[in-house]
Amino acid sequence: MKMTEALPTRKAVRLRGRSFLALVLSPELPFGEWLGQLDDLARRSTGFFLGRPIVLDVAGLPITREQLSDLLSELTKRNVRVMGIEGALPSILAPGMPPEMKGGRNAADIEVPETPSGAPKAGDAKADAAPTAAAEPVRTTQLAATPSLLIEEPVRSGQSIIFPEGDVTVLGSVSSGAEVIAGGSIHVYGALRGRALAGSAGNANARIFCRKLEAELIAIDGLYKTAEDIDPKMRGQAVHVWLDDTVLKTVVLAN
Secondary structure, X not given: OOOOOOOOOOOOOOOOOOOOOOEEEXXXXXXXXXXXHHHHHHHHOOOOOOOOEEEEEOOOOOOOHHHHXXXXXXXXXXXXXXXXXXXXXXXXXXXXXXXXXXXXXXXXXXXXXXXXXXXXXXXXXXXXXXXXXXXXXXOOOOOOOOOEEEEOOOEOOOOEEEEOOOEEEEOOOEOOOOEEEEOOOEEEEEEEOOEEEEOOOOOOOOOEEEEEEOOOEEEEXXXXXXXXXXXXXXXXXXXXXXXXXXXXXXEEOOO
């Protein structure tokens, strides 16, 4: 009788796709001045880059391989960990550099349909008059709902809430040393003492609302203010923060 040996079963290598949120740094020439601004941000918001994945966007910069290599070295000295490079010409990438990144995308804007300029409004004489012909069926546009994340407990020091898909609402406070990063707007029903970064996926229409502003850093679509930059009159107030072109505007909310 012939015996057959059982072949050992091999475990298949498991490959999965998964997306993570990384901050994008877009350096500007001359690099010396830009690095000085980066040092200033790191000084005023301690630990901001600590352990955080960074993508370096050099699209459109007329730089050489040597300049890119020097920039990466300077960032490494500052404990800025570059996980990939975006927008670089193949000729300036060298072995040992972070890999080229492609396919990064911002969050899509939601378009609100406008009323046609010639359409009558409710209350107009034309709108109230009886139609002389059969009325056309009303056409409606359904907007995609913006995803949101609700945090029912305070965000403690050292915690990071990262939600690039949409808005984040915190029913409690955000402690010093904590951070909330949202692709959409951020609503904090308590005190905001840590960092709040809204519009992180490229949404310039994002907003920040909080009951009591004592933040270490606030940012919308990459434009930020640290505690030193925030108007002292706004400290301790219930505020609304939005982006007006390239300027962060803050206003006190009425009680």
